[in-house]
Amino acid sequence: MRNEPITFKIKTLTPLWTGGADEKMDRIHETGIIGSIRWWYEVVARGLGYHVCDPTSDNRCGLSGKEKNNEERISKLCPACYLFGTTGWKRMFNLQITSEGKQPVEGNKIFCQVTNSKINKNWLRKVFEQNLDDKNFFGSLELKILSRNSEKQVEDQLKAVLSIMSEFGSIGAKPQFGYGLFELIDKKETKESLRKIHKFLEKNNFKKSNSDEGIFSLKNYWKFETDEIEANDIKNTFLKNPKYIGSNHNDLYISMSFDIRYMLRKRYLQKSKSKEATSEIFGGTKGDKWASRVFVSSFYKENQHDDKYKLRIWGFTERYIADIIREIFIENGEYNKIFSNIEIVTLNKTLREVTEIDS
Numbered sequence: 268m269r270n271e272p273i274t275f276k277i278k279t280l281t282p283l284w285t286g287g288a289d290e291k292m293d294r295i296h297e298t299g300i301i302g303s304i305r306w307w308y309e310v311v312a313r314g315l316g317y318h319v320c321d322p323t324s325d326n327r328c329g330l331s332g333k334e335k336n337n338e339e340r341i342s343k344l345c346p347a348c349y350l351f352g353t354t355g356w357k358r359m360f361n362l363q364i365t366s367e368g369k370q371p372v373e374g375n376k377i378f379c380q381v382t383n384s385k386i387n388k389n390w391l392r393k394v395f396e397q398n399l400d401d402k403n404f405f406g407s408l409e410l411k412i413l414s415r416n417s418e419k420q421v422e423d424q425l426k427a428v429l430s431i432m433s434e435f436g437s438i439g440a441k442p443q444f445g446y447g448l449f450e451l452i453d454k455k456e457t458k459e460s461l462r463k464i465h466k467f468l469e470k471n472n473f474k475k476s477n478s479d480e481g482i483f484s485l486k487n488y489w490k491f492e493t494d495e496i497e498a499n500d501i502k503n504t505f506l507k508n509p510k511y512i513g514s515n516h517n518d519l520y521i522s523m524s525f526d527i528r529y530m531l532r533k534r535y536l537q538k539s540k541s542k543e544a545t546s547e548i549f550g551g552t553k554g555d556k557w558a559s560r561v562f563v564s565s566f567y568k569e570n571q572h573d574d575k576y577k578l579r580i581w582g583f584t585e586r587y588i589a590d591i592i593r594e595i596f597i598e599n600g601e602y603n604k605i606f607s608n609i610e611i612v613t614l615n616k617t618l619r620e621v622t623e624i625d626s
């Protein structure tokens with residue numbers, strides 16, 4: 268029997284980066300979207316205590332083709348490789364992205380970043396040299412999923428992980444520059460999503476390993492989100508001396524996560540007095556090469572008709588570092604009003620409840 272495709276609807280809150288790796292930035296590339304979903308699925312699986320391989324390493328899972336049956340195949344695959352594919356094993360689903368029925372989905376908003384500092388402006392111009400005339404996508408998208416498996420398992424896993432990404436992270440490439448915050452329409456509640464994934468991991472006999480689980484796990488996750496900030500307050504605190512790269516800013520979002528991360532890095536260095544510790548948290552200073560563990564969204568509107576913005580900051584670190592980062596905002600007089608009552612959200616309690624109740 269042929270499977271029916273299932274469609275997830277998403278609405279962007281900050282623009283989507285439309286390029287694939289080294290590809291021209293003209294449309295949304297499925298590979299970039301799938302890559303980010305896989306990354307988050309790995310984060311969730313680790314958080315639930317399961318092994319996933321590093322798909323870029325030589326030790327990643329793979330099949331030789333000599334396996335006798337599916338049972339043997341599954342025992343050689345971690346859950347991420349099972350769903351998203353690896354050497355000798357095809358991805359469990361096909362993804363087609365459309366916007367209002369149209370495909371391919373092309374960028375519709377000219378590239379835009381904004382900063383207050385001349386140094387940052389030069390730096391951003393360098394990073395995005397190739398992209399200054401390109402377009403990002405902002406709007407509504409449909410992700411049409413056609414699974415290779417008829418039991419709705421794959422769809423359930425994707426819905427669960429997309430729900431978590433919508434609530435806690437982002438989709439697509441370049442989250443460190445504020446891209447990809449989104450709302451999944453009809454998203455599932457977090458605990459239910461985690462439970463769906465936990466059950467799936469428990470039920471299948473995926474490859475096990477004792478290797479180090481790494482820092483990018485929901486166990487190390489935290490976030491804080493501001494209340495809505497009036498556009499005028501943003502102008503008076505964050506956007507004092509705006510310099511635009513690419514187009515002049517439109518008011519759907521304000522892409523200035525670079526400035527905020529730069530400020531955080533500088534203050535964190537002053538506090539920790541350790542370049543090493545600072546690089547560990549905020550990444551290498553030379554662009555993207557060394558992944559940052561702290562992410563800052565662009566300012567986004569929850570309701571596009573209002574002139575109010577929110578900001579989401581999240582990371583994968585030990586908890587006390589989240590406290591230090593919040594402190595940095597609070598200690599800075601200008602931001603104090605916005606950040607003083609902000610609550611840090613972590614998922615450890617929910618993860619414990621899910622793994623204890625269901626096992």
Ligand SMILES: [Zn+2]
Pocket residue numbers: 319320321327328344345346347348349353
């Ligand atoms: Zn794997």
